[in-house]
Amino acid sequence: MKRSERPIGVFDSGLGGLTVFKELRAQLPGENLIYFGDTARVPYGTKSAEAVIAFSREITAFLLKKKIKLLVVACNTASSLALDAVRKVSPVPVLGVILPGVEAALAAAPAGGKVLVTGTTATVNSRAYSKALAATGARVRVLEKACPLFVPLVEEGWCSKPVASAVAREYLLPFRGKKIDAVILGCTHYPLLKKIISKVMGPRTRIVDSAHAAAARARLELAERGELNSGRKGKSQFIVSDAPEKFSILAFKLLGIRTGKVAVKRF
Amino acid sequence: MKRSERPIGVFDSGLGGLTVFKELRAQLPGENLIYFGDTARVPYGTKSAEAVIAFSREITAFLLKKKIKLLVVACNTASSLALDAVRKVSPVPVLGVILPGVEAALAAAPAGGKVLVTGTTATVNSRAYSKALAATGARVRVLEKACPLFVPLVEEGWCSKPVASAVAREYLLPFRGKKIDAVILGCTHYPLLKKIISKVMGPRTRIVDSAHAAAARARLELAERGELNSGRKGKSQFIVSDAPEKFSILAFKLLGIRTGKVAVKRF
Numbered sequence: 153m154k155r156s157e158r159p160i161g162v163f164d165s166g167l168g169g170l171t172v173f174k175e176l177r178a179q180l181p182g183e184n185l186i187y188f189g190d191t192a193r194v195p196y197g198t199k200s201a202e203a204v205i206a207f208s209r210e211i212t213a214f215l216l217k218k219k220i221k222l223l224v225v226a227c228n229t230a231s232s233l234a235l236d237a238v239r240k241v242s243p244v245p246v247l248g249v250i251l252p253g254v255e256a257a258l259a260a261a262p263a264g265g266k267v268l269v270t271g272t273t274a275t276v277n278s279r280a281y282s283k284a285l286a287a288t289g290a291r292v293r294v295l296e297k298a299c300p301l302f303v304p305l306v307e308e309g310w311c312s313k314p315v316a317s318a319v320a321r322e323y324l325l326p327f328r329g330k331k332i333d334a335v336i337l338g339c340t341h342y343p344l345l346k347k348i349i350s351k352v353m354g355p356r357t358r359i360v361d362s363a364h365a366a367a368a369r370a371r372l373e374l375a376e377r378g379e380l381n382s383g384r385k386g387k388s389q390f391i392v393s394d395a396p397e398k399f400s401i402l403a404f405k406l407l408g409i410r411t412g413k414v415a416v417k418r419f
Numbered sequence: 420m421k422r423s424e425r426p427i428g429v430f431d432s433g434l435g436g437l438t439v440f441k442e443l444r445a446q447l448p449g450e451n452l453i454y455f456g457d458t459a460r461v462p463y464g465t466k467s468a469e470a471v472i473a474f475s476r477e478i479t480a481f482l483l484k485k486k487i488k489l490l491v492v493a494c495n496t497a498s499s500l501a502l503d504a505v506r507k508v509s510p511v512p513v514l515g516v517i518l519p520g521v522e523a524a525l526a527a528a529p530a531g532g533k534v535l536v537t538g539t540t541a542t543v544n545s546r547a548y549s550k551a552l553a554a555t556g557a558r559v560r561v562l563e564k565a566c567p568l569f570v571p572l573v574e575e576g577w578c579s580k581p582v583a584s585a586v587a588r589e590y591l592l593p594f595r596g597k598k599i600d601a602v603i604l605g606c607t608h609y610p611l612l613k614k615i616i617s618k619v620m621g622p623r624t625r626i627v628d629s630a631h632a633a634a635a636r637a638r639l640e641l642a643e644r645g646e647l648n649s650g651r652k653g654k655s656q657f658i659v660s661d662a663p664e665k666f667s668i669l670a671f672k673l674l675g676i677r678t679g680k681v682a683v684k685r686f
Contacts, residue, residue, distance in 0.1 A: 192470050198461075199662060200661050200662040203661045206685070307567075308568055310568075310589075314585070315585045315586055318582045318585045322577075395470070418470075418473070
């Protein structure tokens with residue numbers, strides 16, 4: 153198999169990473185994509201760094217056997233905690249979602265502006281976004297807020313219910329008066345709550361998600377290496393560690409993705 | 420070691436089973452208790468029967484090595500899906516939380532009355548409570564409602580926030596007018612939301628949780644076998660599969676349990 157025809161591997165703790173998958177599919181229509189969702193151990197966001205690193209390594213080893221040419225860690229928690237560990241064991245390039253999110257936020261926040269990072273408890277505690285923002289040298293003030301109920305809200309399919317607004321207000325209303333320029337949706341589930349979050353934050357605040365930016369970065373990486381697949385219609389394959397039917401149903405319900413048959417790999 | 424001095428093993432997907440632990444400690448002060456929380460894979464309630472059975476078997480094998488004399492499955496999801504599988508591999512008696520909950524509900528609902536079973540998606544889909552209620556021959560009508568957001572609400576420590584009431588109303592208000600005699604809290608986390616659930620359901624409805632009944636059943640089982648430990652102050656040991664400090668903090672915050680050092684066993 154020509155190197156360009158090899159698949160891109162994408163993984164997440166569950167189905168949130170499908171927001172990244174969807175962007176990859178849109179921006180890289182010729183690529184073969186393999187998506188892995190660790191539905192037996194979801195969520196990652198409330199677990200320790202040790203556990204998230206161990207899980208990420210197992211999944212990486214599994215995807216490497218599928219002869220992937222690029223690995224996209226489409227999970228903010230794993231990107232925050234396990235990116236270095238994954239890079240150490242991967243002979244192919246590894247992209248996370250933190251840096252693309254940071255770049256998108258900086259495009260929306262002027263010098264001296266304010267960026268609010270939202271995410272799971274693990275992502276926020278890792279301070280991965282703050283560190284990455286600081287590393288760019290940009291003069292923005294960074295605030296952070298863990299929103300652990302957002303993931304189960306999305307997985308319940310309650311994105312447009314009044315209770316979703318109540319939860320969003322509980323977490324974010326204290327930030328509304330603080331002249332936030334950009335909110336980073338630092339969890340791949342959160343784009344599904346974008347409208348509600350935007351309503352709580354008000355019109356002056358841009359809501360940025362990293363899915364679009366992460367896919368653009370993947371395209372750039374492959375282009376630089378001459379590994380873009382210019383085929384017409386890439387294949388998509390979905391593998392989960394538990395409950396394949398439920399994954400398939402939710403992928404369609406939440407994101408309109410038709411998965412076809414979902415395979416199972418248990419660890 | 421005398422058989423009566425052997426510990427009782429208790430396990431749950433996370434910390435919800437501590438409501439059962441607390442009742443065991445109160446009703447059986449002389450017993451040595453080992454509690455295992457599968458915090459690396461929590462929650463169980465959204466996962467498949469296959470996964471829950473595999474996890475439960477692993478934990479059972481681990482606890483059997485600790486020379487337990489009795490195993491209490493203090494997790495409704497595991498009790499619903501994995502009790503038979505666990506019994507097949509266990510040489511010591513295995514108690515779940517379903518039957519004690521059913522008995523408590525029947526004590527509160529008259530013949531011809533109505534019982535509402537609440538629980539995780541997996542517990543409700545298993546229909547374990549309905550089947551157990553039917554098996555008693557009691558003439559009660561059983562309704563069921565999965566409430567998957569209750570567990571993350573509790574784990575967030577939001578049990579008395581307005582948003583907890585909003586979530587409880589979303590799930591339960593449609594049942595308020597239906598003359599429910601008893602609501603079974605079919606998840607070990609739910610007793611922590613008892614007040615809010617009671618407020619939504621109104622004064623005519625009894626809220627029953629199985630923790631108290633399960634502990635009473637454990638006492639009976641040991642008494643019948645002549646294996647009660649009449650010592651003065653039993654030891655408590657806590658083991659989790661991830662994030663021991665967080666477990667320790669939440670055990671105290673939510674239930675006032677001082678765990679001391681929590682050990683870690685990874686699978």
